[in-house]
Amino acid sequence: xxxVIQSPRHEVTEMGQEVTLRCKLIxxxxxxxxxxxxxxxxxxxxxxxxxxxxxxxxxxxxxxxxAKMPNASFSTLKIQxxxxxxxxxxxxxxxxxxQFFGPGTRLxxx
Amino acid sequence: QKEVEQNSxxxxxxxxxxxxxxxxxxxxxSQSFFWYRQYSGKSPELIMSxxxxxxxxxxxxxxxxxKASQYVSLLIRDSQPSDSATYLCAVxxxxxxxxxxxxxxxxxxxxx
Numbered sequence: 001x002x003x004v005i006q007s008p009r010h011e012v013t014e015m016g017q018e019v020t021l022r023c024k025l026i027x028x029x030x031x032x033x034x035x036x037x038x039x040x041x042x043x044x045x046x047x048x049x050x051x052x053x054x055x056x057x058x059x060x061x062x063x064x065x066x067a068k069m070p071n072a073s074f075s076t077l078k079i080q081x082x083x084x085x086x087x088x089x090x091x092x093x094x095x096x097x098x099q100f101f102g103p104g105t106r107l108x109x110x
Numbered sequence: 111q112k113e114v115e116q117n118s119x120x121x122x123x124x125x126x127x128x129x130x131x132x133x134x135x136x137x138x139x140s141q142s143f144f145w146y147r148q149y150s151g152k153s154p155e156l157i158m159s160x161x162x163x164x165x166x167x168x169x170x171x172x173x174x175x176x177k178a179s180q181y182v183s184l185l186i187r188d189s190q191p192s193d194s195a196t197y198l199c200a201v202x203x204x205x206x207x208x209x210x211x212x213x214x215x216x217x218x219x220x221x222x
Contacts (some may be wrong), residue, residue: 028119030208031207031208033210034165035210041216042212043154043198043212043215045212046210048207048208048209050207050208052184055209056209057206087160091153091154098144098156099144099200099208099210100156101153101154101155102153103152103153104150104153
């Protein structure tokens, strides 16, 4: 099992550009979580899906953020337009009985 | 408000000592509890899960759960410098689907 896969691992972009982060779940898991982590705010839950259905998106900071889960194994988190304050590490996590994190995407918005 | 509380630390212990990390939670109905370790620049890594009152041991790690006191702890025996990391407590609150509530983490420093 390859674990949770995230891409890209690093992203540097300019303010105003669209950013798309990708996540592949562990086979057989039915819940997916998107988190953001910064030194100032710690680990924040943005949104989570259960069986492809968004359950709670109250952590999504603004309408600039959107997430989709088009099938049982794949999800995207999109930021459009991006801003410097979006700079953070974004983690995807997959859960069956236990929850496992992907390696993260380090996003820098200049 | 569903909360998980941890002392932010740093908790400094000498090599070979026992490190004790503590966590309290607000929801009495919670059933599942987890400890994650996060090295600087890395993602959180699941190291222990516990579901029943009492102790659960895995190598040098022991998780302890007391649901009546709403308290979960992690003991690390024979601490090594490689154990230096931030330890996150996570709780699956009742009625929360599979959603975990994370504490802010305790930073552990093991010095030679």
